[in-house]
Amino acid sequence: MVVQSTEVPEDPVDALAAVGAMRRLADRVEAAAVSQAISDGWTWAQIAEALGVTRQAVHKKHARRVESARD
């Protein structure tokens, strides 16, 4: 199997900026997906398992936001 190496640009400036942008994007995708899952009736334990984090971590990060959005 040939594993393609990721081409890293010579100047790190764009790659470093991309990392920050990906982190912000990951946060947005996570927030939207967790809200959707909760409104579809998922439990926090199921969401945590799908994300690969603990139930406590996902609950701490999202519960207040999701619950305040439902009010």
Add this chain to the structure above:
Amino acid sequence: MFERFTKDARAVVHAAVSDAKATGQSTVEAEHLLLALAASPELRSLGLDREQLADALIEEERRSLSVVGLSAENYQQRKPASSAHEPRFGASAKLALQRGVKLAQLRGGRRFRAQDLLAGVLAAEHGRVPRALNLVGIDVDELRGRI
């Protein structure tokens, strides 16, 4: 830390915090301070309004993501998604505040003004603020010199 801040500088910090919160972000960053400073005479003299600065930041992220082949069309950056938590100050905003305070001290000023905050935000060599400003053709070095 905020006791030496002028009324205007406080208003900028509050606006930056509100903006981060209103767009569902967990941290206040330098770009939120920049947007909150959009009404300052220095930025207005460049012919840029808040909307244009916000668009420049969106474009900055779009380009950064494209470097790794990503597109975030379905996950808009400034979609209102109010965060229930009070956002914390992120690394870039902390640096901007520290640099602004230092520059104000060098100036010998007793008060910390919105202008000092802008100088602190613009002191960044890297990050979203200089990248976004470059995208709209702003010479950040020249702008720093004017403040």
